[in-house]
Amino acid sequence: MQTRSPGAQISPKSALAYTDSFVARHIGPTVEEVQQMLSALGLSSLEDLIDQTVPAAIHLGRPLKLGEPLSEYEVLAQLQAIASQNQVFRSFIGMGYHNCITPPLIQRNILENPGWYTQYTPYQAEIAQGRLEALLNFQTLVGDLTGLEIANASLLDEGTAAAEAMTMSYGLAKNKAKAFFVSSLCHPQTIQILKTRAEPLGIRVLIGDHRTFTFHESVCGVLLQYPATDGAIYDYRAFIEAAHQAGALVTVAADLLSLTLLTPPGALGADIAVGNTQRFGVPMGYGGPHAAYFATKDAYKRQIPGRIVGVSKDIRGQPALRLALQTREQHIRRDKATSNICTAQVLLAVMASMYAVYHGPSGLKNIATRIHHLTTVLAEGLHHLGYQTGDAPFFDTLRVELGVRPLAEILEAAEAQRINLRIYDDGTLGITLDETTGATDLLDLFQIFAGEESLPFTLDTLSEGVDFAYGPALARTSSYLTHPVFNRYHSETELLRYLHRLQAKDLSLTTSMIPLGSCTMKLNATAEMVPVTWPEFGGIHPFAPVSQTRGYQTLFQQLEGWLAEITGFAGISLQPNAGSQGEYTGLLVIRRYHQNRSEGHRTVCLIPQSAHGTNPASAVMAGMRVVPVACDRQGNIDLTDLQTKAEQHSAELAALMVTYPSTHGVFETSIREVCAIVHAHGGQVYMDGANLNAQVGVCRPGDFGADVCHLNLHKTFCIPHGGGGPGMGPIGVASHLVPFLPSHPVVAVGGGVQAIGAVSAAPWGSASILPISWVYIALMGAEGLARATEVAILSANYIAHRLQPYYPVLYRGQSGLVAHECILDLRTLKATTGIEVEDVAKRLMDYGYHAPTISWPVAGTMMVEPTESESKAELDRFCDAMIAIRQEMAQIETGQLDRHDNPLKNAPHTAHSLITGDWVHPYTREQAAYPAPWTREHKFWPSVGRIDNVYGDRNLVCSCAGMEAYS
Template identity: 55%
Template structure:
């Protein structure tokens, strides 16, 4: 054993890198031996083309320990000033029930799960999301709701597109927007409308009846507080075959008549007020509710009720599963993620408080607003809005600036409206003392009235017209009445958690999804109040900590990718794709090259790529791949010859979606650049490159970076995500802007992609922590081990399952495709059968039938140890043996462990008449004797679910066995 010679030497032995990377030195030696190699460097030389490899190490700092990184970030966070915020505009302070914070937001059983594409091992999340849909349906008064979108502004833009897509009668291209809509929503809609060829008409809602439009968007209540009557607007629009879209405040819907009851066709909004921290803009779930007639054209995901093979109720994603990969540029939307974790939290918030509890919170906020209004009117101020829920627009003449300054000096943020008014939006956290403080600010001196007298005055104020008061209470389904004690809530959440497979149970070997360690030290800062309680539109001098974090993270990401500038605004990979193509389109427009309207996309691309190109107003031209899975260079040359300077961009994934580093990537980039076209490199597979190659260095002009893949933000069951973009210098002036905060170096005409200026800002500390704790050496090693682990798995499995594609020297990148088509031909066993059988071994399936039908795509990531890799490989090899028994006739094709998988406890308790034993069904390998995950349901009937579509909570009788 070697001895350290100094305290400094011991201090420099950073342990985090070894905790993030699964294999230790002994494991590495064994794995390299399996591959017939002497070193990791030798593997990199065989897998990564020399033409793209970096010649020197990244210019990042060295690794620091967990405690040092947390201390450094805490010092940065301390520069944020957490004031009382009454800014409103879609963001409000609220209380996150601690039982939800500790057991969901801070619980890896919830935040490390993957999108529920494999529903049998996702029943907990699916039930929580069904509860969310039920909550939204009841509050909005609509027929159906999806399982969330990215934010409220995205929801409004998606609603606009859906309204036009679903209406074949109204030929107008005008979209009306209420001038009282939130500014960020207007700008996101404006950006999207421009590329769809829609004309935006922004005006007072009184203009709706006389405007020829295909749909209108109305804020309810308006951004300055007024509560509009919606029924007459809906009637006027319906009379001309146009639709009413309503942007609704979720807490106000507890008291206000629902938009659905007033005739709305689509209702969108944000769940933030239901227990989700403001987080300087996110993440928050956008809700999206609609009439049943729209169910086939709605964006996002819908959770539906079906049955399993035993007839037991089971949940699944209905209709649109992986829609983009099927319909591509004809997809309803490019949204491939949602905000599952945040949607679930808000549903639990509603369940924990129940109908009466949520109504009490809403009434308290509303009554506090009336008290404030009474006090202000006694001081002689005029309230501009005649009706309100929680927001007052107060006319202050020339006192605006002095009043705003007085508020800031008291640690309070208000909102300026024009030059002679101030808006005040109260919230769940507003206390009696807070109201007194506000009245003192407006008075210019201490509060001097008798508070009880103001309460008496408030009781007589009718701030919501009787016609607009909700007639029946919302949240009447019994699921909202079952779990009000903390004990019951805790047990319910644990029960749902135990039905799912997440990273805290086993590896999730999904190709192209990079389900790696989300370290606890990375997650801790997310719930620090210095990050969580910041309003996204607070004055920037109060957000110096956030600005420092952004600046450092942007520099880190630029260094990791070889790009010159970064935008942190896109809050999902799909949003990043869109932001990148919008930047390209604006670049060509500025250069007078608006004729460039073609985007070339290889046939192997992610399905979101063609959908995004369509949304950005481009025409998609598909380029085929060669027999070895690479982009067909000759075909690409022919397309360049055919379309010339009509080509705006190519979207290429690197390493390819087929799991290899294409040797010709520099030539592809050079070919595009030779005609002035731009190269968009999809950053989904960046985990195979950081420290070894750089997107911007070998020819990329723009890329989105999935922080929820390469940079450790957890997937959260299908969201949150972050998709910043990196660009070269010439595209930097065209990065997304924002109407309410200065985003340096951008102009508003560039467009706005997300509701908040820096996207889901409160989860960016996760990636900062990861990069800081890994340093340049750790990040490069992570890439090397991602490649090692993938090649090790491929080597162990190749004798049992053919590897479809390999690189020039027989190596893969960070993922591999198993070709199951020959096995299907010889045995009848499908990739779905194997996916379901893996559940009996305690594993989530690899990516199924993408990018090639009849395949499984495996990505083990660098975080999995040799023991876990071997456990997975043993499971796959055992499955191959079972397939061989089917091939030989030892097991029948229609009654074997694969076609009847997964096996539940219900199976074990029934009379057994199968040609294989219970032990073979449930514990096919010895390790399952020590710990066994039981799928909660058997295989789900997808056809039944779509034919009998039910997307709200069933009768409470279905919960009887759980109470």
């Protein structure tokens, strides 16, 4: 039997370290409880468990080369030393990123609050009403300011939102044109992302000046920047009208804060508006995470990408919120999907929405007005100093033509003042002001351009006689944010209470275990989260000179090295800022590899029928044709079918997408053979990293045949889910694919001349949350990471063992064990009880639990993933709840409970339903509300009853509205 890495069996010495270290705080079961769980399974040690679970052929057989774990104090001290290498200059770079002020109330009570950042995606809406309300506020904010009828609950960043707009325009355009016009005055990172997205889809990106473009050829859509990247504001009405006459849809990428003063895109005639809400109280963070926005006309609500929060009603007719229309991950149309986005930036969208609630419409307008006034004064002063800034109106950005002083002298003076300016390709300079800009900043800027000479003016004299107003063609006249939520909570007391009322409506990891298969809802330790709000990480512009970001570069290099060692890959790209983006990026790298070998005709992607729905969607986005591969009765890839399909498409085979352990929660013993078959026919193996928490320290995808793998840092490496985002999806690649890793048009990253283009707006994606994973790995060390994997697998098998007599486990490995998750089969119960899997999910809320993943990958089942962070007591409580629910179903089978009026069909039970009106059900209030002993000690109350999703989709309301909208 192959040897395992150290720590599989716990010696007295390691037990002492295990008790005293962070590892013991991260891993829920104690040493004694681990032995109890092993004994229940008939196993003698963790080594025995892993040997029987993981195929011997892929065992790592050695400890990871990561060193010993450190204490929380030691890790934070080391990271502080790294962070201190970053230089936080005053940024006037702009390009869609701005300094801003995060209200302390929002920082402490949302960003730093585990009650907000440990929530899961709101698929179980009855226990997610607080976050859904905050997202509805976000959608209202975006819809009001853009002047469009419907907005989604956020996207990943402005560049990828623009790419989604392009593909949506391509799908909707009646002229069927395969060209898309992009104004050359859009942000350069956005232009690059559009090029990356367009190429595999066969869309030609035409870049030019909107003032001279004449629609001499058909285009499916256009993208305009408002204000432009150099600050100029244009009245786009005539151009938009011409685009519409040519059959094109128009997208405007707009600065949301500027729209408090400027005519909104909807009033200009735009069909779609995209942008970033970063300056609404979210730190720059060297590029993210930030909540992008996407708004469009009501006519296109069925095509809008991502998630939408909508208003429906619950079983009692009360207003209730839920994800409306397509919720992508649950109902994605696989290879027919127009987008692979199954995520959002929920935590950041909540922050942005609460920033708007905090300031209200007048407060936001005051901030924008002050910024514009300061920019106008800046322009006046520069004119007095002999510089030109152009004739077009502006909001917060000026493009400065030089001539009075050489560029090198100005940049040297700026560096001496610790100020960053934007440098355009033509040698002009850009200056963007923001919420944090004050009088001192203006004086410093003036002195930089004046040189040694004294300033010939004062700020007061510059302000005299200046017209700050916009002309009638540009000035906003429509109202916005009139809903009471944006006008009610302006005292700190009121807003604090509002935030906590919303938080109390949401079940998070602060309440109980969230046992979601494929989602790995593990501990997000406080020590991991603390560095996120350090100014050395949060206060840096993503396009600051690399010389000022030595700390970040050190962190990136170390994290990339650790992830490469953990996965067995030669290179890592940290740029993809979601798992879906990692999938897409990995396939683009494979595509470029084939093209570089003059085999661009390889476009077939083999995907098992059990695959995650984003897999086929990502393949299509990467220009590939999906061919499904069958699974056998055990849920494994059917090797015969794989061999047949590989041979059939041998000449055009590009890739196989495979999840490991499988989507069915099993270590397939044939994984090396699967990879070998694909390689034998010239293809590459892409591995979905959703289940990497079962591999770390035990086996490495790079060793057993994978060429690419995306890593969900928000699953395996402790970045919290944040209510449905942020996430990070970096990719690891084998050595032959390193030259093709993503590049960036502003900051040099990636594989070089052969690299694919940018896939995210920022060079290193959502950089400010990467310290979370760095801290986690440093705290755990090689032995701790391996033990976490072992205990995760143990916990899943313990649950499978306890629940097997009540709910059959659908798939098991050859030894009868599962991997880190198990699928419970509830399908036969429908016939005997009338109970659906959804009824069990809702009843679990009464017991204080979030349901496991339901009806995926098999309809009528539950997929349970406990993670290593949950104690044995919590695992037992969850099992007790599931067993008690099965006993309630047994009472239905024997006629003790009514088939239609029972605790499961009526779940969840709210406090309101128990105390209002007559109790007409044939079971007691006590049985409804307090079905288990622990619910008497601490009761989590769902705030609404079961929600009518069909009603919500038929009567779609996706913004804050008066009560008449709910009638």
